[in-house]
Amino acid sequence: MTDMDRLGAMETFVRVVETRSFSAAARDLRVGQPAVSKSIAQLEERFGVRLVMRSTRGLAMTEAGQHFYERARKIVDDAHDAAVALSGAGDGVCGRLRVSAGVTISRLHIVPRLPDFLDQHPHLSLDLVLSDRPGDLIQDGVDVCLRTGMLDDSSVIARKIATCRRLVIGTPAFFERNGALQTPADLSRLAAVVYTEESAGGGDVHGFRRGESEVEVRLSGPLRVSAAEAVRAAVLSGLGYAVASEWMFAPELATGAVRAVFADWLLPPLDCWALFPAGRLMTAKARAFANFVQAELGKTKG
Incomplete structure (x- = not known):
């Protein structure tokens, strides 16, 4: 196997x-599935280790496969970046970018604005993985992960990018x-849609503060x-x-379809973080x- 083949x-x-x-990879690469299987078999034969295991549940990496993936992805990304730099797009914003983000913030605030980003970087393509639960950034091959709320993973590099x-x-x-409301304590008699993801600002108990009052x-x-999508649907249904x-x-x-009450009482704000693999x-x-x-x-009011 030559260096280019490798x-x-x-x-x-x-x-x-x-x-x-294997079939999805073949579609992405515009080759037949047998060619994908042959490439993986050649790698396994070249290095003398099993990289992936097939089962009725799908594919799983072996321990050797996980270690190899982490290094192989960097090599592939570097090769793509070098090729684009030679073609004249030398800002490094090129190749494939894999992003993980929450469903709601992506649907409302990120996906509608992607045309502008991709227009700015025409040599870049995006894999957008939507999930309200963060996974393992390295194992999932994620370059940057967007998450709101509290962070509980010390194995990532975190940068706060916004607060609302x-x-x-x-x-x-x-x-x-439901009648007039005087203080936040009156909320206890109203039906709430409880968002159970405490790390994302949900939970059963919330503390309000206004001046010296709590x-x-x-x-x-x-x-x-x-x-979050279910919270939205339930609230919008009344x-x-x-x-x-x-x-x-x-x-x-913005349209008045919902309104906020007790906006003069402060709740702890919610942060949005960009997470990068350590x-x-x-x-x-x-x-x-x-x-x-x-x-x-x-640009979003917050």
Whole structure:
């Protein structure tokens, strides 16, 4: 196997790992599935180790495969960057960028603005992995991960890129039918849609502060959910109110479809973080994407 053949086989292996499928990797690379299988077999034969295991549940990397993937991906990325630099696009923002982000913030604030980012960087392509639960950045091949709330993973490099208010949000009709509210303590008699992801600003108990006054409110209601999209759907249907970030309901707050009550009482704000895999150099393309999201979220009222 020549050096060029080995580089091509590494790229094939990287795509197999990131798509978790021989057939999906073949589609991405525009080759037949037998060619993908042959490349992986050649790598395994060349190094004398098993890299991937097939089962009824799909593909899984061996321990050797995991170590090889981490190194192979950097080599493949460096080769792509070098090729683009030679073609005249020398800013380093090129090749494939793999981003992990929450579903709601992506749908409302990131995906609609991607055309501008990709217009700025025409040699870049994006893999956008949407999930409300962060995974293993290195194992999942993620260059940059966007997450809101508290961080509990010390194995990543974290950079805070934005902050927004958390508010008590519901439809005007919901608040009108539940009567006048005097203080946040009155919320305890109203039906709440409880967002159970405490690390993302949810939870049952919330502390409000205004000047020297502090009020702690325990939420209760007919629905508890673990996904922000379900919180949005339930609130917009009039099922209850929610304690949520301004980001989560930005379009509806702008149109008046929902409104905030007790906005003069402060809740702890919600931070958005760009996370980068520890032990791996932050690439120019990952840094450029984080800077772009930071600028875009900065335009959102918060």
